[in-house]
Amino acid sequence: MADNSLASYLLILLGMMGRQDSSVDNLPLGLARRVGATSSTFDVPAHKLLRAVIEHSPSPETISREILVELAKCEISAVKKLVDDLDGDRSVSPDDWAFNVHQELRQNTGNTTYLTALASHYLSHLIVAFRNPGGKTTPQESIHLTPDLRRIEEIESLLSSAIVHQSQSALKHLIFLRDGTRCPVTGFGMFGDDQVVIPRCAHIIPFSVHSKTHSYQAIETFTGTILKAEDVHQLINHPANAINIQNDAHDSMDKFLAWGIEATLVNDQWKYFFREVRPNRVAPTIRCKDGDEIKFGSGNGGNMILSPDPRICNLQLAMARVFAASGAAEVFDQYLEDDDDDDCMSQVPVYFGGPFVDDDTLMRRIEELVT
Numbered sequence: 001m002a003d004n005s006l007a008s009y010l011l012i013l014l015g016m017m018g019r020q021d022s023s024v025d026n027l028p029l030g031l032a033r034r035v036g037a038t039s040s041t042f043d044v045p046a047h048k049l050l051r052a053v054i055e056h057s058p059s060p061e062t063i064s065r066e067i068l069v070e071l072a073k074c075e076i077s078a079v080k081k082l083v084d085d086l087d088g089d090r091s092v093s094p095d096d097w098a099f100n101v102h103q104e105l106r107q108n109t110g111n112t113t114y115l116t117a118l119a120s121h122y123l124s125h126l127i128v129a130f131r132n133p134g135g136k137t138t139p140q141e142s143i144h145l146t147p148d149l150r151r152i153e154e155i156e157s158l159l160s161s162a163i164v165h166q167s168q169s170a171l172k173h174l175i176f177l178r179d180g181t182r183c184p185v186t187g188f189g190m191f192g193d194d195q196v197v198i199p200r201c202a203h204i205i206p207f208s209v210h211s212k213t214h215s216y217q218a219i220e221t222f223t224g225t226i227l228k229a230e231d232v233h234q235l236i237n238h239p240a241n242a243i244n245i246q247n248d249a250h251d252s253m254d255k256f257l258a259w260g261i262e263a264t265l266v267n268d269q270w271k272y273f274f275r276e277v278r279p280n281r282v283a284p285t286i287r288c289k290d291g292d293e294i295k296f297g298s299g300n301g302g303n304m305i306l307s308p309d310p311r312i313c314n315l316q317l318a319m320a321r322v323f324a325a326s327g328a329a330e331v332f333d334q335y336l337e338d339d340d341d342d343d344c345m346s347q348v349p350v351y352f353g354g355p356f357v358d359d360d361t362l363m364r365r366i367e368e369l370v371t
């Protein structure tokens with residue numbers, strides 16, 4: 001019999017917990033909340049969040065092993081043995097293993113705070129970090145494009161400005177050179193005589209992540225080091241992490257995590273596909289349907305400037321799916337997405353998840369305004 005994946009054991013266990021112990025007052029692992037907070041408006045059931053993280057992680061085995069390490073700390077010897085046994089023998093039925101662990105935890109009142117803390121870690125350093133609405137409060141430098149979108153010879157200089165000096169203007173220029181002047185998801189013109197919409201330069205991984213070392217660590221584990229901390233640091237303000245899109249399309253990706261880009265290797269060539277995550281939050285201006293291919297590299301400098309990094313695209317899409325599947329989307333939307341919240345949010349000194357105020361400080365400020 002082939003060995004089962006580690007993820008299969010934990011998904012059944014967490015599903016069992018959710019079915020049998022998920023009343024509001026008796027959540028099996030309690031609530032995940034921002035690290036360091038004693039109470040919070042933005043809490044989600046910890047077992048549901050961990051399940052979503054496993055299901056949508058690019059490396060579910062890495063995440064599962066981390067969860068098993070925390071499960072083994074529950075102070076129940078029988079559970080620790082069941083966890084340790086998986087290192088040498090995974091032929092045991094995941095259903096039987098999950099049932100036995102669940103029974104031990106319920107009968108012996110095991111200490112599951114380590115699992116709750118891990119869920120809080122991912123809520124704080126992945127979901128909060130990626131849930132970055134931006135919009136009109138997001139810093140975006142104004143740009144004055146030349147008729148030829150800058151000469152191709154200036155690409156190297158523009159890359160230096162974007163990467164070293166974190167110039168948003170230079171980054172936007174580079175993306176126009178790479179992809180041309182039509183929004184890749186709405187089809188609207190964004191420059192010159194054909195301009196019908198105002199472009200926004202969208203970071204696929206939010207730019208705010210660049211100052212969050214805990215998020216780097218969480219990304220490494222979540223992706224199984226497919227995307228390392230140094231990669232995120234180097235590419236955060238690089239064309240590999242950016243697209244120019246129409247404003248509403250930008251908000252629905254960045255603010256609502258409603259859609260993402262799936263990168264797939266087809267005949268040794270990367271292709272990119274539009275994927276809906278929260279259909280009711282996808283901007284009506286977007287003409288792409290789920291599964292439609294998105295074309296990059298059609299601009300004058302397309303063959304000289306890197307397309308979006310497939311690892312980055314798939315990470316953002318995975319995080320959008322975690323955001324939706326964990327229940328966090330509904331929690332955040334309830335307090336921050338009503339039309340009436342514009343006045344509330346205008347009192348926040350920088351955009352949510354911004355690089356100049358740490359997430360915990362800003363979240364506390366937002367919670368004061370919405371409660």
